[in-house]
Amino acid sequence: MDTGTHIVMGIALGGLALADPVVASSSLTTTAVIAGTIIGSQAPDIDTVLKLRNNAVYIRHHRGITHSIPAVLLWPLLISGVLWLIIPEANLLHLWLWTFLAVFLHVFVDIFNSYGTQALRPFSRKWVALGVINTFDPIIFGIHIVGLLFWMFGTNPVPTFLIMYAVIFVYYILRFAVQSAVKNSVKHTIPDADEIIVAPTMKFFQWRVAAISKTHHYVGRAYGRSISIYDKFEKVPLPESDLVNAALEDKNLSAFTSFSPIFRWEITKFEKLYEVRLIDLRYRSNDYYPFVAVAHLNEELEIVNSYTGWIFSEDKLRKKLDYMPN
Known part of the structure; x- marks a missing residue:
C-alpha cells in the first residue's frame, strides 16, 4: 500500500489497542503503543531509500528483505526496544505485541497488491502478489479517515475500528469476487490464453488486463465482465545473440x-x-x-x-x- 494508507492504518491500530486493558490502564503505555503501531506500520518501507541510489536497485530489492519473515520478527523488537528506552514505564510485552501486529499487517496487506512482496524469504524468493487491491485504494483509505474522524469527535475507538475492520474485510472479499469474474471473462474472450494477469486500478470495476497465449501477448482493460483488448502482439522470444x-x-x-x-x-x-x-x-x-x-x-x-x-x-x-x- 502507499505511505498515506500505512500511516492511517497505524493510527487506527493504535486506537484499537485500547481494547487491551494493559494498554488502556496506563497513559504512558498508550502513548508508547500508538507510537509503536505508527512506526511499525511504516518500518518495512524503509527500503524506499534505495530509490536514491538508482531505479535498478530499487526495483530489484523494494519489498524484499525488509518485508521478509526475519524482518517481521526483528522490526518489532527494534522499535519496541527503542520506545521502551524512551518510555521505560510502558509495558514492554504489550508494546512489542501491538508493534508486531502493525509490522505484520503492513507486510500482509502489501501481498494483496499487484506488486507484491517477498514475504516468504528466506524460504522462498518468490514474489507473493495477489493483485486484488491497488497500491492506493481510495475506499480503504477513505474508510480509515472516517473511522479516525469518529474517534477524533469522541466516539469509543474500539467498537469504531472493529466495525471499520469488519467493513474492510467484506470489501476484500468483494474484490476477490470481482477479480475472479474478470479472469473468467478474459478466458472467454481469449480462449487460448495460458496465463492471465489482471491488475486493479483505483476504480472498483476497472482492471488492467494482460494475457499470454502460445502465439501472442494481449493487452486490454476490463470494466466488470466487459473486456476490451487494445493491443495484440506476436509472441517473439528474445533472440539468442x-x-x-x-x-x-x-x-x-x-x-x-x-x-x-x-x-x-x-x-x-x-x-x-x-x-x-x-x-x-x-x-x-x-x-x-x-x-x-x-x-x-x-x-x-x-x-x-x-x-x-x-x-x-x-x-x-x-x-x-x-x-x-x-
Missing part, C-alpha cells in the same frame, strides 16, 4: 526482467549504437507503455548508457539517458 546477452548483463535490464512477467522487446540499430528496449505490457496508459528498460551498446557490445523505470515520453527518456541517438 551476443548483443542481447551483453544487454541483459546490464543492471537495469537485469532488474527489469526479474520484475516483469510479460514484456515485448525492440532492437534498433543506429549509426554507431545498438538500442535494446524492453517494454512491460502490464501498464498501458493512454496508448503508451511507460514502464521500460533501455540499454545502448556500442559496436564492441559495451554498455554506453541504460535506464529502467517509468517514462511517459521519449523526451523524458532522452533526459534520463546521458546520450540518446537520433
Whole structure:
C-alpha cells in the first residue's frame, strides 16, 4: 500500500489497542503503543531509500528483505526496544505485541497488491502478489479517515475500528469476487490464453488486463465482465545473440526482467549504437507503455548508457539517458 494508507492504518491500530486493558490502564503505555503501531506500520518501507541510489536497485530489492519473515520478527523488537528506552514505564510485552501486529499487517496487506512482496524469504524468493487491491485504494483509505474522524469527535475507538475492520474485510472479499469474474471473462474472450494477469486500478470495476497465449501477448482493460483488448502482439522470444546477452548483463535490464512477467522487446540499430528496449505490457496508459528498460551498446557490445523505470515520453527518456541517438 502507499505511505498515506500505512500511516492511517497505524493510527487506527493504535486506537484499537485500547481494547487491551494493559494498554488502556496506563497513559504512558498508550502513548508508547500508538507510537509503536505508527512506526511499525511504516518500518518495512524503509527500503524506499534505495530509490536514491538508482531505479535498478530499487526495483530489484523494494519489498524484499525488509518485508521478509526475519524482518517481521526483528522490526518489532527494534522499535519496541527503542520506545521502551524512551518510555521505560510502558509495558514492554504489550508494546512489542501491538508493534508486531502493525509490522505484520503492513507486510500482509502489501501481498494483496499487484506488486507484491517477498514475504516468504528466506524460504522462498518468490514474489507473493495477489493483485486484488491497488497500491492506493481510495475506499480503504477513505474508510480509515472516517473511522479516525469518529474517534477524533469522541466516539469509543474500539467498537469504531472493529466495525471499520469488519467493513474492510467484506470489501476484500468483494474484490476477490470481482477479480475472479474478470479472469473468467478474459478466458472467454481469449480462449487460448495460458496465463492471465489482471491488475486493479483505483476504480472498483476497472482492471488492467494482460494475457499470454502460445502465439501472442494481449493487452486490454476490463470494466466488470466487459473486456476490451487494445493491443495484440506476436509472441517473439528474445533472440539468442551476443548483443542481447551483453544487454541483459546490464543492471537495469537485469532488474527489469526479474520484475516483469510479460514484456515485448525492440532492437534498433543506429549509426554507431545498438538500442535494446524492453517494454512491460502490464501498464498501458493512454496508448503508451511507460514502464521500460533501455540499454545502448556500442559496436564492441559495451554498455554506453541504460535506464529502467517509468517514462511517459521519449523526451523524458532522452533526459534520463546521458546520450540518446537520433
